[in-house]
Structures are given as C-alpha cells and as structure tokens.
Amino acid sequence: MSSAQRFNLEAKNTVEQTLSRKTICNAFFESSTRTRCSFEIAAKRLGADVINFDAKISSTQKGESLLDTFTALSAMGIDAFVVRHSEVGTAQYLSENLPSSVAIINAGDGHHAHPTQALLDVLTIKQHKPTLETLSIAIIGDVSHSRVARSQIALFRQLGVSDIRIIAPERMFSQDLAGPAISHFSTLNDGLQEVDVIIALRIQKERMQNAEIPNFEEYFQQYGLKTDNLKYAKQNAIVLHPGPINREIDIASAVADGPQSVILQQISNGVAIRMAVLEWALLNQ
Numbered sequence: 001m002s003s004a005q006r007f008n009l010e011a012k013n014t015v016e017q018t019l020s021r022k023t024i025c026n027a028f029f030e031s032s033t034r035t036r037c038s039f040e041i042a043a044k045r046l047g048a049d050v051i052n053f054d055a056k057i058s059s060t061q062k063g064e065s066l067l068d069t070f071t072a073l074s075a076m077g078i079d080a081f082v083v084r085h086s087e088v089g090t091a092q093y094l095s096e097n098l099p100s101s102v103a104i105i106n107a108g109d110g111h112h113a114h115p116t117q118a119l120l121d122v123l124t125i126k127q128h129k130p131t132l133e134t135l136s137i138a139i140i141g142d143v144s145h146s147r148v149a150r151s152q153i154a155l156f157r158q159l160g161v162s163d164i165r166i167i168a169p170e171r172m173f174s175q176d177l178a179g180p181a182i183s184h185f186s187t188l189n190d191g192l193q194e195v196d197v198i199i200a201l202r203i204q205k206e207r208m209q210n211a212e213i214p215n216f217e218e219y220f221q222q223y224g225l226k227t228d229n230l231k232y233a234k235q236n237a238i239v240l241h242p243g244p245i246n247r248e249i250d251i252a253s254a255v256a257d258g259p260q261s262v263i264l265q266q267i268s269n270g271v272a273i274r275m276a277v278l279e280w281a282l283l284n285q
C-alpha cells in the first residue's frame, strides 16, 4: 500500500526503470477495460516490455491446453503473467505448474477473487477515511457472483473492519460470505443506515443462469443506488463501484457522477496499485 501511495504521487509523468528488461504478458480470457489497461500502463511506467496475449486468436482455440500455452510463452522469456479467466483457480493452477521463476498475478478468476481490485479500493477508501477499523462499509448487489466482493471482504477483515454489511436479495447472497464482521440486509435503506462507505456492484449476468437474471427495472427500484438512498448513510459517505457500471440498473447516473462518488479515483488508483504489485512480484523472486 505504501509503495502504491508513492506511485500515486509520482506516477503521472514518471517512467521508473525498475522493471526494465522484464517482459510481462497480459493474458485475459475474459473482457476487461480497466484492469487490463491499467496493468499495461503500470508495467510501462516501470519500464517493462508488455505483450497482450489475445486469447481469441491463440492456439488455445486449436485445442492446446492452457498449461501448454503458458509453458510456450514462458519459454520465450516471459517474467510475469497477469491472468484473468472465468475458471476459479486458474492463476493458482498456473503458479503451481509453471517454473517458480515466472510470477503469476491473478487479475480475476471466476467468482472467486480479484485481489488488485480490493487493494485499489482500500487505497481509495484510506484516502478519504484513514481509520479503517471504525468504518461501516456496505456492499450492495450481486455478491454471490462477485470476485470483487470476495476479495474486498477478505481484505477488509484482515485490516480489522468490524462492520461489513451485504445488502442483497436472498438469491444474490451466498452462505460462503457469512462469517465474522458480516451482516446481511435485504432492504437497501436499512443496510445503509449511518454507513461511511458504499460499494455498488454490477449484476454478473455472464455468471447467472437465465432464470436467475432479475427484472432490471424492479431491481433498480429495490437495490439500485439512487440519490434518495444516500440520505440514510452518513453525510460524508463515499460511493465506490469497481466498474463497468450499468447505469440505472446498479447505480443511478446522478450518484455515479455525483459529489460523493470516488469511482474515477478508484480507476486512477488502479495504476498505482498495479505498479506496486508488479514491482513486488518481479523484484522479490
């Protein structure tokens, strides 16, 4: 976190050379704008070479196993892979099966984890509210399919946050999320009472069965974050969303673009966090 804070101040116009002669491969098997581009910018700001592996035109389409594809790329001298995949555990599997000299960074695996998103969210929260332990944090929406929520909850707990509220309809809650510091609310305004931080999530249609996909208008009325709902939270509460946002489904435009929103700050912090993570992963081998 502290090196991310250093990068945040300096990142804008600086290219550091700490990763010069390192080659980083972005290997995204799922769509991404923020995560993929910010990893690329982060790597370039540290002087690394970056290749963007295009899964759609790769030999995995010809039946090659994932491991063979990554082994072939490793043989070309890749030092680190940034991996996003719809299968839970892909990054872990690669880290256990590729040579230990190759760093593997998880950029999202199925509904399981998205660690750099949680780190950039914590950095953003700390910039507004430095004492995390005393905060009440609400996470709204489709937590059951959300790797972002799982990584956030794990990190918040590790950092001592004692009031984490999940606001979701029963069908979007999942028992694996229950546990210390967690409470579950099924009414938006009840869960938002006096919270300091509000995190809205996207409905993960790509991970739902057709029957699970809600009526969006109804969902927005009940769980979409609207200006009216904000009055239940603390007056200085901040609003986060990992993006991509679905306007007027998970969040109203007036809130996403409003004075309490820190959504663009999250995106900027993503570059600093990924610089810190890449440096840590590549220089600590």
Ligand code: NCD
Residues within 6 Å of the ligand: 034, 035, 108, 114, 117, 147, 148, 201, 202, 242, 243, 244
């Ligand atoms: C998230 C993801 O892909 O997990 N987006 C992101 O990385 N910024 C959340 C989402 O897609 O809803």
